[in-house]
Amino acid sequence: KAGVTQTPRYLIKTRGQQVTLSCSPISGHRSVSWYQQTPGQGLQFLFEYFSETQRNKGNFPGRFSGRQFSNSRSEMNVSTLELGDSALYLCASSSLRRNTGELFFGEGSRLTVL
Amino acid sequence: GENVGLHLPTLSVQEGDNSIINCAYSNSASDYFIWYKQESGKGPQFIIDIRSNMDKRQGQRVTVLLNKTVKHLSLQIAATQPGDSAVYFCAENSVNNAGNMLTFGGGTRLMVKP
Numbered sequence: 001k002a003g004v005t006q007t008p009r010y011l012i013k014t015r016g017q018q019v020t021l022s023c024s025p026i027s028g029h030r031s032v033s034w035y036q037q038t039p040g041q042g043l044q045f046l047f048e049y050f051s052e053t054q055r056n057k058g059n060f061p062g063r064f065s066g067r068q069f070s071n072s073r074s075e076m077n078v079s080t081l082e083l084g085d086s087a088l089y090l091c092a093s094s095s096l097r098r099n100t101g102e103l104f105f106g107e108g109s110r111l112t113v114l
Numbered sequence: 115g116e117n118v119g120l121h122l123p124t125l126s127v128q129e130g131d132n133s134i135i136n137c138a139y140s141n142s143a144s145d146y147f148i149w150y151k152q153e154s155g156k157g158p159q160f161i162i163d164i165r166s167n168m169d170k171r172q173g174q175r176v177t178v179l180l181n182k183t184v185k186h187l188s189l190q191i192a193a194t195q196p197g198d199s200a201v202y203f204c205a206e207n208s209v210n211n212a213g214n215m216l217t218f219g220g221g222t223r224l225m226v227k228p
Binding site for chain 2: 004031033035042043044045048050055056058090092094100101102103104105106107108
């Protein structure tokens with residue numbers, strides 16, 4: 001069974017631009033979560049989708065948004081990029097409606113904002 | 115990796131010794147506690163979880179201990195191997211969450227000396 005796939009793996013943007021990151025969960029998994037990982041703040045929850053509905057949202061500005069499609073694939077978008085948005089963005093999927101905490105993470109999309 | 119430059123607590127152990135990684139949590143409402151392992155260049159990987167109504171759970175070479183009185187969680191790795199070298203994160207999932215919204219700790223770097 002293929003794991004969680006994230007694209008692109010690496011990307012470089014400049015301030016003010018916007019970016020879209022994609023995540024394909026493990027087949028059959030309907031919950032998709034997004035996390036931001038930085039050296040300074042560690043791993044921080046962005047949002048979670050289940051069956052195309054956003055169930056939880058972390059404490060990030062409205063520039064960060066996401067969506068989930070009917071096939072469970074998910075995208076997140078960051079508009080008006082700032083230098084501080086440089087991070088590893090991790091997607092994780094789960095098969096359960098409410099998980100105990102066992103998430104399957106992808107390898108992440110590393111975003112650099114110049 | 116994403117943790118380069120971050121001043122993570124580091125635990126250095128000799129191959130074959132046992133390792134104990136500690137974590138303090140703050141949310142009394144958390145009902146699941148989880149340990150993740152992150153190797154350089156990869157996403158976090160689930161190791162083991164424990165529910166709040168338990169105080170000990172064992173897996174293959176790993177044991178998680180939960181002390182709710184002092185809000186402390188620990189991960190014990192028996193017979194530590196070079197492949198155990200990674201950053202270890204504790205995480206918690208609150209009963210108040212509709213789905214999956216993990217709060218991660220800052221991480222501990224485990225270095226195994228051959």
